[in-house]
Amino acid sequence: MASQSISARQRLIQAALELFTTQGVSNTTTRQIAEKAGVNEVTLFRHFGNKHGLLLAVLEESAAFKDLGESLVQRATPPGNVYQALKDYASDSLHTLERVPEFVRSVVGEADQFPAENRRALGRGLTEANRYVAQYLATVIQQGDLNTYLPAEKLASLLNGMILGYAVIEFTSEFHELWEDRDDFLENLVELFLHGAMSTAPQLTKEAVIIKEVADLPGILVHKILQNSRKSGIEDYALAYLLFGAGLSVSEIISLQRSHQISDTQGLILQITTPTLPRQVPVNQWILGKHYGSHTNNPLIKWLKSRKDYHPAMFIDNLGNSLSESELLQRWKIWTQDLLTPQGKPPEITQAQQTWCVEMLMRGVSLEDLSILTGCDRSQLQPYARRAKEKAALEAAIRLDHKPA
Missing domain, CATH: 1.10.443.10 (Intergrase catalytic core)
Incomplete structure (x- = not known):
């Protein structure tokens, strides 16, 4: 009985994610979710209360961005090509978002209609993803592979904010001419972090900051x-x-x-x-x-x-x-x-x-x-x-x- 209950719950979450992804949250009904999961609506209400309760479970149990973050952290030891690691992370994140465009549109456009608990869950998810990126940046900074005047947490927030911003713009507008294509965006994003935000300090000149070996004068x-x-x-x-x-x-x-x-x-x-x-x-x-x-x-x-x-x-x-x-x-x-x-x-x-x-x-x-x-x-x-x-x-x-x- 317990296994059937767990199975039904997981089927409902999976069905909801698929429908939210293809139709958006508002255009998806609880009846559609129940039918796709092979259960009746009563089972859905018993497990989650309502559609927003089910959305809350989807937000809390999705491990996509956690997996991306963990993968990035693993690339910090031993240190490799930081440029490629950040570009791969940004690219993989965009691929993940591109697989769920309608879901992104719904979360962005309808967030004000969600209960506070749902918005908090979304915030926790973003924070967790950010934590992994910050952990990676802190490691490579400590190892001397990057020099920066900003804390790793702030840099991670900026990186993830730009990635999400790109996805929102791409999914909600056309012919904006902000960048040539996704590769153009990715290359300029990583260049900004490695040679802009991460190399130009408020006081020391750029040349003084990015060096790894000091050339002081006798x-x-x-x-x-x-x-x-x-x-x-x-x-x-x-x-x-x-x-x-x-x-x-x-x-x-x-x-x-x-x-x-x-x-x-x-x-x-x-x-x-x-x-x-x-x-x-x-x-x-x-x-x-x-x-x-x-x-x-x-x-x-x-x-x-x-x-x-x-x-x-x-x-x-x-x-x-x-x-x-x-x-x-x-x-x-x-x-x-x-x-x-x-x-x-x-x-x-x-x-x-x-x-x-x-x-x-x-x-x-x-x-x-x-x-x-x-x-x-x-x-x-x-x-x-x-x-x-x-x-x-x-x-x-x-x-x-x-x-x-």
């Missing part, structure tokens, strides 16, 4: 660049000083205003005003073992005191306008002309920021504190932590030669 080269900038003029010296003494990006430096400096008895601080994460950054007087003035008398203070104009920008060009990124890059080329890194390449301006991050860690700043100063999460800073440990190990080995035998 002290002798840094001091040579600072010397060259000093020869180019007082403003150039101040610019180079902030690159190596505050770890700011090009865009942050040119956005500085005179009013953004905060000087007190403890030191010189700059207010960084970004739309995503405003923060304060100290300007260090010690750079790779050499002293560059004090917090009341340093290259930046000297430049500001020399100003005779009233322009609010902290740095200006020869015409008295706010300094542009291209102008700063051009000045960097002048300071670094004929200089080469240990790798035999011309120094890049982004390496100044990398050098500052490594130096802060070498001088005892914790990864947590550096995260606050840069506005980046700990996972993004892991390459810098590894590089700092490498340098510390080299210094420890070198010190052995200075110990008496």
Whole structure:
């Protein structure tokens, strides 16, 4: 008797899913479901109460998206091709949705007619699917295969939201020209996550974030660049000083205003005003073992005191306008002309920021504190932590030669 009851219940759920899929929820009647399941309506009402009770069971017992999520998690260990894994997950999810277009239309278009319990069940299902994707992303982030400034849970929500949004648009409209075809959507979706949302941090430049090996500059080269900038003029010296003494990006430096400096008895601080994460950054007087003035008398203070104009920008060009990124890059080329890194390449301006991050860690700043100063999460800073440990190990080995035998 129990087996017959279970069998009837499962047949009703399967029949409901098939009819909901082909006809939609509103166009499906309980009589149709009962007839397809080979039972009478009384049996349906006894098990589920009504059609929405049956829909609730369908939503709660469907394992399609759970299976997709579990499959994605399994691809995280050992790590493989993240691009392909995400694309396959998105593609498989769309295939699953495309098999039930009428059901998707009904759930989207008629959700306001469903009881609250049904809407909660749908929300729980989406949350469970999201949890698996977040678990996968958290694993590959921890393994260093992805660098991101957003939590894995938020990224998973964005990914699944875009996939569902695509399905809704495709099932409810035509000739929208938002994308060429499904493959076009999938490729651009994954590219966005790998090279857009997952690689561009609010503060560190894109080049600084996506690297897996930090290319910080040696002290002798840094001091040579600072010397060259000093020869180019007082403003150039101040610019180079902030690159190596505050770890700011090009865009942050040119956005500085005179009013953004905060000087007190403890030191010189700059207010960084970004739309995503405003923060304060100290300007260090010690750079790779050499002293560059004090917090009341340093290259930046000297430049500001020399100003005779009233322009609010902290740095200006020869015409008295706010300094542009291209102008700063051009000045960097002048300071670094004929200089080469240990790798035999011309120094890049982004390496100044990398050098500052490594130096802060070498001088005892914790990864947590550096995260606050840069506005980046700990996972993004892991390459810098590894590089700092490498340098510390080299210094420890070198010190052995200075110990008496």
